[in-house]
Amino acid sequence: MDFLQPTTWAEALTLRAERPDALPIAGGTDVMVDLNFDRRRPGALLDLGRVAELREWGADDGRIRLGAGVPYARVIEDLGAQLPGLAMASRTVGSPQIRIRGTVGGNLGSASPAGDAHPPLLAAGAVVEIASAARGVRLVPAAEFYLGVKRNALEPDELIAAVLVPAAAGPQQFCKVGTRNAMVIAVSAFACALHPDRGAVGTGIGSAAPTPRRAPEAETFLAGELEAAGLWESRGELPETLAAAFGERVAAAASPIDDVRGSAAYRLHSLAVMARRAATWAWNDYRKAA
Amino acid sequence: MRVTTTVNGTEQSVDDVWPGESLLYVLRERMGLPGAKNACEQGECGSCTVYLDGEPVCACLVAAGQAIGREVVTVEGLADGERLHPVQEAFVECGAVQCGFCTPGLVVAAHDLLARVPSPSDLEIREALAGNLCRCTGYEKILDAVRLAATRQARP
Numbered sequence: 001m002d003f004l005q006p007t008t009w010a011e012a013l014t015l016r017a018e019r020p021d022a023l024p025i026a027g028g029t030d031v032m033v034d035l036n037f038d039r040r041r042p043g044a045l046l047d048l049g050r051v052a053e054l055r056e057w058g059a060d061d062g063r064i065r066l067g068a069g070v071p072y073a074r075v076i077e078d079l080g081a082q083l084p085g086l087a088m089a090s091r092t093v094g095s096p097q098i099r100i101r102g103t104v105g106g107n108l109g110s111a112s113p114a115g116d117a118h119p120p121l122l123a124a125g126a127v128v129e130i131a132s133a134a135r136g137v138r139l140v141p142a143a144e145f146y147l148g149v150k151r152n153a154l155e156p157d158e159l160i161a162a163v164l165v166p167a168a169a170g171p172q173q174f175c176k177v178g179t180r181n182a183m184v185i186a187v188s189a190f191a192c193a194l195h196p197d198r199g200a201v202g203t204g205i206g207s208a209a210p211t212p213r214r215a216p217e218a219e220t221f222l223a224g225e226l227e228a229a230g231l232w233e234s235r236g237e238l239p240e241t242l243a244a245a246f247g248e249r250v251a252a253a254a255s256p257i258d259d260v261r262g263s264a265a266y267r268l269h270s271l272a273v274m275a276r277r278a279a280t281w282a283w284n285d286y287r288k289a290a
Numbered sequence: 291m292r293v294t295t296t297v298n299g300t301e302q303s304v305d306d307v308w309p310g311e312s313l314l315y316v317l318r319e320r321m322g323l324p325g326a327k328n329a330c331e332q333g334e335c336g337s338c339t340v341y342l343d344g345e346p347v348c349a350c351l352v353a354a355g356q357a358i359g360r361e362v363v364t365v366e367g368l369a370d371g372e373r374l375h376p377v378q379e380a381f382v383e384c385g386a387v388q389c390g391f392c393t394p395g396l397v398v399a400a401h402d403l404l405a406r407v408p409s410p411s412d413l414e415i416r417e418a419l420a421g422n423l424c425r426c427t428g429y430e431k432i433l434d435a436v437r438l439a440a441t442r443q444a445r446p
Contacts, residue, residue, distance in 0.1 A: 003291055003309035003355040025353060029333055032351040035310045036331040045309055049356050095421020096399070097348045098333055182420030183334055 002044035009053045012159060013133040015046055020156040022046040026054075026069050027101035029094065030110045054105065054161070062167055065129070068105025068160040075104065083165055085120030085172030085191050092116055092176050095183050105160045108145065111152040111211070118146070118212030119191035119204030120174055126165040132158045139164070146211035170194035171285035175274035176206070177262075187262040190250065190274040194282050199227055203275070208254035208267045215253035215275075222246045222279065235290045238283040247276035295357045297321060298367030313357045314338045314349035317364060325365040325394045336422030339395035340364045346402045348421075365394035368401055377401045377439045386435035388426035396422045400436045409440055 004022055006012040016022065021043030025031040034040040048054055054069030057078065064082050066075070072090040076099065080087040086104070093099050093116050107117040108128060121142045128140045134157060142163075145153045154160070172193040178184030189206030201223045203215040225242055226232055256267035293316055294303040304320040312331075317323045317340070327337035331350045338349040341363035368375040374382070377400050387393050396419060403410055403418035410418065415436050424432060 001309045003353070005355060005358075025356075028351045028353055028356065029348075032312060032353060033332040035353075036312060036350060041310070045353055045355070047353065047356055094333065095336065096418060097336060097339055097346055097421045098351075100345045101347050101351060182417075 001042065003047065004044050005047045005050055007050045007052075009051050009131075009161070010133075012046065012048060012051050013131060013157075016159050017133045017157040019044050019046065024048055024109060024159060026103045026106045026109075027071060027098075029098050029102040030106060030112075048105075048159070059167070060164075063164045064167055066104055066163050066165060068108070068162055069103050070105075071101060071103050072099040082167040083120075083124070083172075084168050085123055085174050085193055086117060086165065088172070088174040089116045089120045089176070089189075089191065092174070092181075092184070098183075104163055108152065108160050108163065109154070111146055111150050113146075113149060113209060113211055114186045114189070114207040115212065116176065116186065116189065116206070118142070119189050119206040120172065120193070121163060121165065122204030122212060122214050123172065123191040123193040123202035124165050124168070125193075125195075125202055126163050128153075128160060129162040129164055130154060130158050131161045137161065142212075143214055146213070149210050168193065169197040171282040171289070173278040173282045173285075175278050177270045177274065185261065188256070188267045188270045188274070190271055190278055192275065192278045192282055194286055196232055196286065199223055199232055201226075201279075203250060203253075205250065205254050205271065207261075208256040208271055210255070213253065215250040218246055218249035218253060218275070221249050235287045237287070238280055243276045243280045243283075244272075246279050247272035247274075250275035291355060293354050293358055295360055295362055297323065297362045298364060307354050309353070309355060311354045312350045313340070313342070313352040313354055313362070316354045316357070317349060317362070323364050323366055327391055327394055329391065333421075334423070335392070335395070336399060336419075337392050337395040339398040339422065341398065341402070346399055365397055368397065375401065376442050377404065377435075380435040380439035380442070381432070384431050384435040384438055386428060386431040388424070388428045392422060392424040392426075396424070396432055400432075400439065403436070404440055404443055409444055410436070412437075 023042035024046045054067045075090040107115040126142045174191045176189040177187045186207040191204040193202035251268045251272040256264040329335045329337040333348040
């Protein structure tokens with residue numbers, strides 16, 4: 001096994017193209033577990049930890065460009081206001097030690113259906129910035145990035161450069177079910193985002209399908225009902241029946257399995273509950289913000 | 291692969307490191323520093339917590355090469371010669387050590403908390419130690435120890 005340690009992004013992309021057998025490593029919180037347990041023996045490790053550009057974030061035309069190597073601890077510290085959903089999810093990742101090392105880019109690279117960053121990225125309408133030495137940059141919406149269990153849209157010569165997340169135009173919420181507050185892989189997770197600027201609702205489901213996914217029908221349903229009742233303008237109370245109906249539609253978008261962490265039935269039930277609550281909390285935040 | 295890193299203030303080099311090796315393995319098996327413990331090897335237990343460039347991390351999840359040129363401080367580096375650090379003293383006095391396996395990681399995590407938050411609330415202590423498991427379940431004494439160390443730190 002070789003250890004490749006580029007110090008610039010250009011060098012990282014060149015090495016990626018030359019060594020399709022290399023496994024990129026950032027914080028190591030997923031990759032090292034696989035190595036320690038002999039689950040993977042890549043030809044090389046491509047350490048992205050020395051590429052300074054990856055550890056930066058900045059605001060760009062209403063969007064936050066979050067470098068793939070920015071750890072969760074910094075998302076929590078720096079981006080609670082602009083990316084509240086992602087910051088909330090980041091607070092539930094592992095433990096302090098894990099949040100200091102683990103990165104959103106790594107979460108996307110691993111593409112586990114249980115990754116905590118995915119639901120808020122989907123709800124916010126994030127776009128993944130992918131790059132290769134041969135073809136430059138291409139942008140893939142988060143909703144099209146996840147292809148299967150731990151499979152994503154990356155080609156063998158590509159790396160994740162950043163994720164572009166629209167700065168929140170309204171309240172966002174994130175819920176996660178697990179056996180304790182810390183160190184938990186989600187049994188199920190849900191994120192929602194209100195987009196009052198365009199009368200839309202965003203959703204993201206975690207741990208309840210082969211990939212993280214949106215609940216498009218639930219989004220259209222809730223946004224339509226809010227519009228029909230004039231609630232975006234009046235900022236009136238969110239009817240309980242509407243929140244519950246939204247929850248049912250979110251659960252209907254999932255296709256969970258029974259596994260060691262929970263049953264499919266429990267995942268569906270918890271999703272409906274989380275979606276109902278998250279929508280209510282987000283709506284109450286929207287009312288208060290008036 | 292050669293790994294040169296500063297450990298507890300002293301630069302150390304080791305050779306023939308396999309690139310998939312963890313920093314924890316390098317510390318324990320190649321540098322003779324068995325303080326950080328090897329337990330879960332998946333970042334769940336916190337027994338291998340060390341400082342990497344001033345931040346507490348699980349050494350089992352850091353690839354050895356990622357520590358090249360960095361500053362590592364292990365539990366062995368906290369005491370001042372024979373004199374224990376106040377956090378370590380508090381653990382001894384409060385009986386926060388049962389089998390002792392989780393202790394080095396908890397001491398480093400508590401040391402980091404008190405450096406950042408001199409008078410932490412119970413919630414802050416629990417949050418800061420959330421990544422460190424004690425399978426003797428001696429958590430109450432551990433919380434006592436962190437509170438005691440905080441009190442002593444506040445009273446110079």
